[in-house]
Amino acid sequence: MTSNLFLPQSKGSTVDVSIIHGGRTTVPTLYVFQNKIPGHDVLDIPCYSFLIENKKQGKKVLFDLGIMKAWKEKQPPQILGQIEFAKAVMDIDKDVTEQLSESKVALESIDSIIWSHHHIDHTGDPSLFPASTALVVGPGFKSNKTTFPGYPENPEALVANDAFLGRELIELDFSTDLKIGGFPAVDYFGDGGFYILQAQGHTHDHISALARTSDDKFVFLGGDVAHHPGEYRPTAHLPLPESVQPSPFAINTLTSSCPGALFEECHPAKGTSKDYRTTPFYELNPAMNVSLPDAIESVNKMEAFDASPNVFVVIAHDTSLLDVLPFFPKTINNWDSANYKSIGTWRFLKDFGGAIKS
Template identity: 40%
Template sequence: MVYIPKSTFVVDVQLINTTTDITVKSGDLLQPELKGQDTLYLPTFAFLIRHRASGRSVLFDCGSRKDWKNLPPAIVPSVATSGVHIEKSVDEILLEGGQDLNELTSIIWSHWHWDHIGDASRFPKTTELVVGPNFKENFMPGYPTKEDALLLDSDFEGRNVREIKFSDDLQIGGFPAHDFFGDGSLYLLDAPGHAVGHIASLARTTVNTFVLLGGDSCHFPGVFRPSAHLTLPSTIPSTVRMDARFPRPCPSSCFTSIHPVQDQASSTPFYNLPQAKGGWYADPPRAQERVTSLSELDGDENILVLIAHDMAMLEIKELFPRHNINAWKEKGWKERFAWSFLNELPNDAGKARREFEDAERLDIKSPDNEDWRSR
């Protein structure tokens, strides 16, 4: 069990589907490549976190701004070459749900990438922006002050930008940690590798249970599952909603048969992160180290790990504004959603989910569909 300092203070965590949906080539984010899984479908989630003791509310990640063509010129081409569909900006979603933006004390960016930062200019200047280590020296000032900047001046103008400083004095599961509210209810975790200043968050949802918001520590659960800390059961639990192409009950051999490491298929992740320079990970070896730490936390029965683009969250109906996800353990979500990603894997014939009608239940659009590619 992972050591986490005891506390009786908790936060309420609400799940927000930001409606930022992306398709990318699997090889950009996963290695080795498994025949049949050529494309990753990435919904994008944010989290509204309310500190019960003080009533303070913070937003962890924001999805993309709807008008992405107004991003800095240095960024627009990379968005244009992705399959991307954005229905609403997160500020619209919050307002429609009855959230007063003036009540948000902080926006926490897991990192600087366009699909996580939204449009900060649409939030009150009284809302601080919280970022990870080395952010300011790498990304401020923004465009147009700096012509080749990756962010906009308008993200920062008139706003306090607070850069978190981590130390080794407090560590949780191998991550240097920062006690955000000072009472053990919400920790920020130093999780570099994918991007400069990348951070994750650990929210205490009851006295003894937590949700780990992993940001882009990785983009697919098969990068940290299964593991020695959370092994693949011989039969997939009946609570996992498996696609119709798989038998019921579903033996794990449906998936271990395609695992790249046959003699450790039940205790080794299906994928690693790509290690080539110039890819989606700024520091691939460090990112892989953080994924290893993530696996340890994932093995704790009292911690639910949610990465920003996990398709399993599409099955969660308890969304903002009416619900929070604090009762995840009571509802059995860890067992139910931990293995949902197996549906995305190809079968032993090399055919992946998108070739089956099962994908339609999740409203997955083809990357070749112009509705998906809103360029």
């Protein structure tokens, strides 16, 4: 079954997409998913920041920043309490600013930082950027007490005030007719190279993005629409193959394979009327989303992009792509010819190794 996804026509512009590794953290899977798969107890996740470069216009933006290195000193007490409660590992080697500088990308050349949403594993430390770098946020950010004004001016805030101080804070307006794959959309540079999508459900201010890497190819930056590919794979649009190739358990062996039926046993559809080959492994948890119905709708919309051979979906925390993709300063613009999508699609199944062997 194929989906009816209409991708926007090219206006002659593309963007370069690089992924910066913005730190690593852990979350117990019981916080993230509604159901449990034995042996998969903790998500040990990278936090991706995306450098988007529009060469024609000479502009660079960052979509998310990962985690700030100085989180202990700068995060509001509520956030520190949450980290302690979750016993989360916070492993940040270098801020995104350091990584850019080391690769000779001047911080002054970054026009904007776009936050997919206000969570600490996405917001990084905008105060390290010059005042000329604007901060762009999703709808609802400025009118919600948990996000604006920032801490400590506003004790209820979950974000630090110094992220916005002295810089332009732009809240996106999606009240136009443009929709892509059901998501309200903004043509960010006005040339069809980079779209921001309003993807509600996870938080009040959540947005995703769609970057055009060639005339008809795109990278979908999912943010936290999902936290693990098992939340949006497999589906009727993208069924679990009879033979999974390469095998998720093999390292760099592209010709390896394993039977898809191996995963029937640990799939929650087992014993129900649902088909394990067309039902995602994980259901979203209400505790992880301000609106579960909206979050489910966003995942459903993202699944259509995921099933399209013209779109490569990369969520902010996709661990399974860590050993598949090249990272900054390299770009992933050649994702299609390099087969990153076909190699990476089923790699997340390795997380269920414990369940199928138990």
